[in-house]
Amino acid sequence: MxxxxxxxxxxxxxxxxxxxxxxxxxxxxxxxxxxxxxxxxxxxxxxxxxxxxxxxxxxxxxxxxxxxxxxxxxxxxxxxxxxxxxxxxxxxxxxxxxxxxxxxxxxxxxxxxxxxxxxxxxxxxxxxxxxxxxxxxxxxxxxxxxxxxxxxxxxxxxxxxxxxxxxxxxxxxxxxxQAAGANHVEDVPHIVPPGWHDLCAIDDLPEGRPVRRLVGEAPVVAVRRGKAIDVLADKCSHLSGPLHEGRVHDVDGEACITCPWHGSTFRLDDGDVVAGPATAPQPSFDVRVDAGRVQVRLPGAG
Structure with a gap:
C-alpha cells in the first residue's frame, strides 16, 4: 500500500x-x-x-x-x-x-x-x-x-x-x-499563539547569561543586558542547536549569541544572521515588562 x-x-x-x-x-x-x-x-x-x-x-x-x-x-x-x-x-x-x-x-x-x-x-x-x-x-x-x-x-x-x-x-x-539546509525555526510562528505571553519574573533572568524558557510549545532563549531583554527562538535555524547553551558576546559593537553546535551567530536585538552556516534569521520576540514580569509577543504569530 x-x-x-x-x-x-x-x-x-x-x-x-x-x-x-x-x-x-x-x-x-x-x-x-x-x-x-x-x-x-x-x-x-x-x-x-x-x-x-x-x-x-x-x-x-x-x-x-x-x-x-x-x-x-x-x-x-x-x-x-x-x-x-x-x-x-x-x-x-x-x-x-x-x-x-x-x-x-x-x-x-x-x-x-x-x-x-x-x-x-x-x-x-x-x-x-x-x-x-x-x-x-x-x-x-x-x-x-x-x-x-x-x-x-x-x-x-x-x-x-x-x-x-x-x-x-x-x-x-x-x-x-534529512532537512540539511532547511530553516529549522520555520514552524515557530505557527506554534506560538498570537498576543502577549507571560515569560518569567525579570529577577529570574541573570545578567548577560542566556536562559531557556517556553512560550506555549516553543522554546525561547532570553538574555538580559542591563535594562534590555532580548528573546529569540531557542532552536538554531541551522540544525536546531540549543542557543541557550551558546555564548553571548559582541560582534562589531553589537550584542550577539553564537550557537554551540556549528557556530552560527545571530544579533540579539532582531535575530538577524551575523555569521553562518545558518542563513535564516531567528524569530525575534517583542518584549515588555509589567509589574516585574517579562512578557513577550511574536510578530506574525498564529
Missing part, C-alpha cells in the same frame, strides 16, 4: 529505503568525513566572508541548490541535443559550461557539508563522490568530442548523466528527508 501510494513498486521503494539507511549508518565513512570536514572548516575560518557567501547568508537561504542549476541544466540539455541530428558545436559548448560551473557549485556544497551532522555528512559524501564521477565523465566526454570521437563522447556523456542523476537523488534525500 505504501509503495502504491508513492508511485513506486513496494520492493523498489523498500530497496531504496534500505540503501539510504545503509549510507546514513555507514560509520566507516567518518574516517574520511572527519578529516575532510576539519580541513574545510579551517579554510573557511581563514576566509569567513567568502564562506558566508558560499553558505548563502546574503541571500537568506543555501546557495548550493541554485548554483547546481547551471551544470545540471547544461548537461541535461546536452543529453537531449545528443539525440537531435546536426546540432553542431552546441553539445560540447553545453558540456564545457557545465564543467566550468561545477567547481563553484561544489565549493558552496562543501562548506555547507562540513557543518552537518554525521548521518547527513555520510549521505553528502556519497552525493559528492557521485557528482565528482559525473564531472570526470563529462570532462572525458568533452575531450573525446574535441578529438573527433563523437560516439565515445556520447557514451561518456550519458554515463556522466546517470552519475549526476544518482547524485541528485542523494541530494534530494539530504535536503528533504
Amino acid at each position: 505504501v509503495g502504491r501510494a508513492s508511485g513506486l513498486p513496494g520492493p523498489l521503494q523498500s530497496a531504496l529505503e534500505r540503501g539510504m539507511r545503509a549510507i546514513e549508518d555507514a560509520s566507516l565513512l567518518d574516517r574520511v568525513n572527519g578529516p575532510l570536514a576539519e580541513a574545510v572548516r579551517k579554510v573557511a575560518e581563514k576566509q569567513p566572508r567568502i564562506a558566508d557567501v558560499l553558505h548563502g547568508v546574503p541571500v537568506g537561504h543555501p546557495l548550493h541548490p541554485a548554483m547546481v542549476l547551471v551544470p545540471v541544466g547544461t548537461w541535461t540539455s546536452a543529453a537531449v541535443l545528443d539525440l537531435v541530428p546536426r546540432t553542431g558545436p552546441a553539445v560540447p559548448v553545453l558540456i564545457a559550461t557545465g564543467v566550468l560551473s561545477a567547481g563553484p557549485a561544489a565549493a558552496a556544497g562543501l562548506v555547507d557539508w562540513a557543518e552537518l551532522h554525521p548521518q547527513q555528512q555520510r549521505v553528502g559524501l556519497v552525493h559528492a563522490v557521485s557528482n565528482t564521477a559525473g564531472l570526470a565523465l563529462y570532462t572525458a566526454s568533452l575531450v573525446a568530442r574535441l578529438r573527433g570521437h563523437g560516439a565515445t563522447g556520447r557514451a561518456l556523456s550519458y554515463a556522466g548523466f546517470g552519475a549526476v542523476m544518482a547524485g541528485g537523488f542523494l541530494g534530494g534525500h539530504l535536503s528533504y528527508r
Whole structure:
C-alpha cells in the first residue's frame, strides 16, 4: 500500500529505503568525513566572508541548490541535443559550461557539508563522490568530442548523466528527508499563539547569561543586558542547536549569541544572521515588562 501510494513498486521503494539507511549508518565513512570536514572548516575560518557567501547568508537561504542549476541544466540539455541530428558545436559548448560551473557549485556544497551532522555528512559524501564521477565523465566526454570521437563522447556523456542523476537523488534525500539546509525555526510562528505571553519574573533572568524558557510549545532563549531583554527562538535555524547553551558576546559593537553546535551567530536585538552556516534569521520576540514580569509577543504569530 505504501509503495502504491508513492508511485513506486513496494520492493523498489523498500530497496531504496534500505540503501539510504545503509549510507546514513555507514560509520566507516567518518574516517574520511572527519578529516575532510576539519580541513574545510579551517579554510573557511581563514576566509569567513567568502564562506558566508558560499553558505548563502546574503541571500537568506543555501546557495548550493541554485548554483547546481547551471551544470545540471547544461548537461541535461546536452543529453537531449545528443539525440537531435546536426546540432553542431552546441553539445560540447553545453558540456564545457557545465564543467566550468561545477567547481563553484561544489565549493558552496562543501562548506555547507562540513557543518552537518554525521548521518547527513555520510549521505553528502556519497552525493559528492557521485557528482565528482559525473564531472570526470563529462570532462572525458568533452575531450573525446574535441578529438573527433563523437560516439565515445556520447557514451561518456550519458554515463556522466546517470552519475549526476544518482547524485541528485542523494541530494534530494539530504535536503528533504534529512532537512540539511532547511530553516529549522520555520514552524515557530505557527506554534506560538498570537498576543502577549507571560515569560518569567525579570529577577529570574541573570545578567548577560542566556536562559531557556517556553512560550506555549516553543522554546525561547532570553538574555538580559542591563535594562534590555532580548528573546529569540531557542532552536538554531541551522540544525536546531540549543542557543541557550551558546555564548553571548559582541560582534562589531553589537550584542550577539553564537550557537554551540556549528557556530552560527545571530544579533540579539532582531535575530538577524551575523555569521553562518545558518542563513535564516531567528524569530525575534517583542518584549515588555509589567509589574516585574517579562512578557513577550511574536510578530506574525498564529
